[in-house]
Amino acid sequence: MVVALLAILLTSAGTAASRVAAADRAWTDRALALQDRLAGDVPLRNLPWVSTHNSYNSIAEMGLALSVLDPNQQLSLVGQLDAGVRHLEIDVHPPLAPLPDLGLGGATTCHSVCTLEKPFAVVLGEIAGWLRAHPDEVLMLYVESHLAGAAGNAGSDAAAATIAAAFGDLVLRPAGGAGRCTPLPLEQTRERLLASGRRVLLFGPCGSGGAWPSYVFDERGRLTGSDNGRLREPPDCGPDFTRAQYEASPIRYFEDRTVVGALTGGPDPIDAALTRRMVRCGVEIIGFDQLTRDDPRREALVWSWAPGQPAAGDCAVQRPDGRWASRSCDERHRVACRAADGRWSVSERAVTARAAPRECRTPGAVNGVPRTGREGWLLQRAAIGAGDV
Structure with missing residues (x-):
């Protein structure tokens, strides 16, 4: 399938499909993979x-340890x-x-109170095993370290060694070197990571010790919203962040469906x-709790294909409802154009x-395909502005 978005349909013929139950x-x-x-x-x-959110905190992952009696998730990490x-x-x-x-061994993955949860090494080994079995995938891991000061810097250094043992050359390592906090590489892309073979990027608090910052990027380039329920519809999307902040930084919101939360x-x-x-x-980052395979929120993440x-x-067209449908490349439709500054427009003529x-x-404008839900929404608004829907 060549995914080439050509145009906006001129009729409402495609809207009936929006009433079909979730696929x-x-x-x-x-759809998510595409x-x-x-x-x-x-x-x-x-x-x-x-x-x-708190991806590890489930009975499926940790067994019957104390912290998972109030779980954030139902599925294991591999699930x-x-x-x-x-x-x-x-x-x-x-x-x-x-x-x-107390010097009882390596770091533990747990939620605040640690008892019989899995060691950090075991958890990373599971993730690394999945990654090696899926050579076309890239992962981002937020590692919230509470090891600073644990037995001096030994705790952080040992955890860094655990990361190295689990992932080896799969890790994109910060360029700053040992002991130096390196900002998130905000210009990095999935395609470049795949091409380099560095398919896992770790970030979190900069931490302590010499080795930890040589494997984990500093989290401060990411922004986290304070109140999910107040987020307004686009184009506003306030009140937590301005549009300039949305464009400049990864934005995260999360939920907490635990009893304690x-x-x-x-x-x-x-x-x-x-x-x-x-x-x-x-x-960019919506931290779900209790996510399952049949969760309607997974379908809600699909902004592209109908x-x-x-x-x-x-070839493909974008319907009036913003969703995409396959079409013959010989059909004539108006053309979706993306400018160098990210703006979208629709051509005056319908062509093949x-x-x-x-x-x-x-x-500088090209016939383009929206790559994110934000771009898809912008193209839909451009079509409405052009009187095409």
């Missing part, structure tokens, strides 16, 4: 990820990866935290409607695919 799991899996490919050249500052998650969050503590480090006034739940709003605004699509035809590139006449 089955296989279609959602496929969206990942589309965004391959998008810089990290604007690159969307399917994400979970989440199989469901399309590509951004995981992992907390790392000394064994038996919050007790002082509810009792302490944690962030509001993120439902399917709020997920769609976040996608249109350009939120249910059942792509089907027959080697062969003639489409010549219809983008603004200097």
Whole structure:
């Protein structure tokens, strides 16, 4: 399938499909995978990820340890990866935290109170095994380290050695070297990571010790919203961030569906409607709790293909509802054009695919395909402004 968005349909013929029930799991899996490919050249500052919050905190992952009696997730880490998650969050503590480090062994992955949870090494080994079995995938791991000061710098240095043992040359390592905090590489792309063979990027608090910052980028380039429920529809998308901040930094919102989260006034739940709003605004990291394979929020992340699509035809059009459908490249439609500054426009003439590139006449503009939900929304608005829907 050549994904080449040519135009906007001039009629409402495609809108009936929007009333069809959400497509089955296989279609959602496929649509999310195609969206990942589309965004391959998008810089990290604007690159969307399917994400979970406190990804490790489930009985499926940790067994019957104390901390997972109030879980954030239902699926194991590998189960989440199989469901399309590509951004995981992992907390790392000394064994038996919050007790002082007693020198009882390597770091533990747990939620605040550590008992019988899995060692950090085991958790990373599971993720690394999945990554090696899927050579076309890139992962982003947020590692929230609570090892600073644990047995001096030994805890952080040992955890860095665990990262090296699990991932080896798969890690994109910060260029700053040992002992120096390196900002997130916001111009990095999935395509460049794949080409380099460095398919996992770790970030989090800069931490302590000499070795930790040589494997983990500094988290401060990412911005986290304070109140999910107040996020407004585009183009505003406030009040937490300005549009300039959306364009300059990865934006994260998350929910907390644990009992403790509810009792302490944690962030509001993120439902399917709020997920769609976040996608249109350009939120790159939506930290879901309790995500499952049949979760309607997974389907809500699909901003591109309509249910059942792509089907027959080697080209595609964007319908009035913003979703895509396959079409023959010999059909005539108005052309989607992306300018160098990211703005979208629609050509005046309807042409076939062969003639489409010549219809983008603004200097620097090309016949393009939206790569993110934000770009898809911008193209839809450009079509409305051109009177095409």
